[in-house]
Amino acid sequence: MGARSLEDGSCWWCGQLADSKEHRFKASDLRWMFKDSPSLWLDAGERPARIKGPGAKAVLFPEVLCRDCNSERSQPFDEAYSVFFRYICADTERFRHPTEYSMEKIYPFDVQGPGNLARYAMKNFACRIASRGFEVPQQVIEFMNGAEGT
Ligand SMILES: [Zn+2]
Numbered sequence: 001m002g003a004r005s006l007e008d009g010s011c012w013w014c015g016q017l018a019d020s021k022e023h024r025f026k027a028s029d030l031r032w033m034f035k036d037s038p039s040l041w042l043d044a045g046e047r048p049a050r051i052k053g054p055g056a057k058a059v060l061f062p063e064v065l066c067r068d069c070n071s072e073r074s075q076p077f078d079e080a081y082s083v084f085f086r087y088i089c090a091d092t093e094r095f096r097h098p099t100e101y102s103m104e105k106i107y108p109f110d111v112q113g114p115g116n117l118a119r120y121a122m123k124n125f126a127c128r129i130a131s132r133g134f135e136v137p138q139q140v141i142e143f144m145n146g147a148e149g150t
Pocket residue numbers: 011012013014015016065066067068069070
């Protein structure tokens with residue numbers, strides 16, 4: 001199956017009905033940021049938008065994924081991102097100047113961790129592509145399905 005677009009209402013990843021809205025930013029990160037603030041400002045368009053909660057429309061992609069792909073199927077990728085995020089938050093100074101990072105230090109017991117982190121980012125890029133009405137390239141879908149990146 002080839003790449004898909006928003007117009008046909010199908011999940012860009014698997015082709016099922018797209019009935020799930022992916023967060024543009026990880027929902028748990030948003031909940032963490034809302035812990036100490038009743039609202040946040042998102043400056044990602046023509047004008048900054050005030051968002052009042054982690055479910056605000058401004059922080060969600062339109063429905064370009066199905067529930068399966070947006071939950072169980074991408075769960076390992078979300079977890080890899082969470083591990084990465086916790087590593088950053090544990091000591092933000094170690095990310096101040098280096099130009100490269102050791103994935104073995106971030107994922108000492110998970111050889112799939114770096115690839116899953118890359119797939120977390122790729123899922124976000126693909127949702128952005130699909131939400132703008134463009135077709136997600138087949139290579140992206142193959143990468144999400146486990147093909148090695150080059
Ligand atoms: Zn799907």
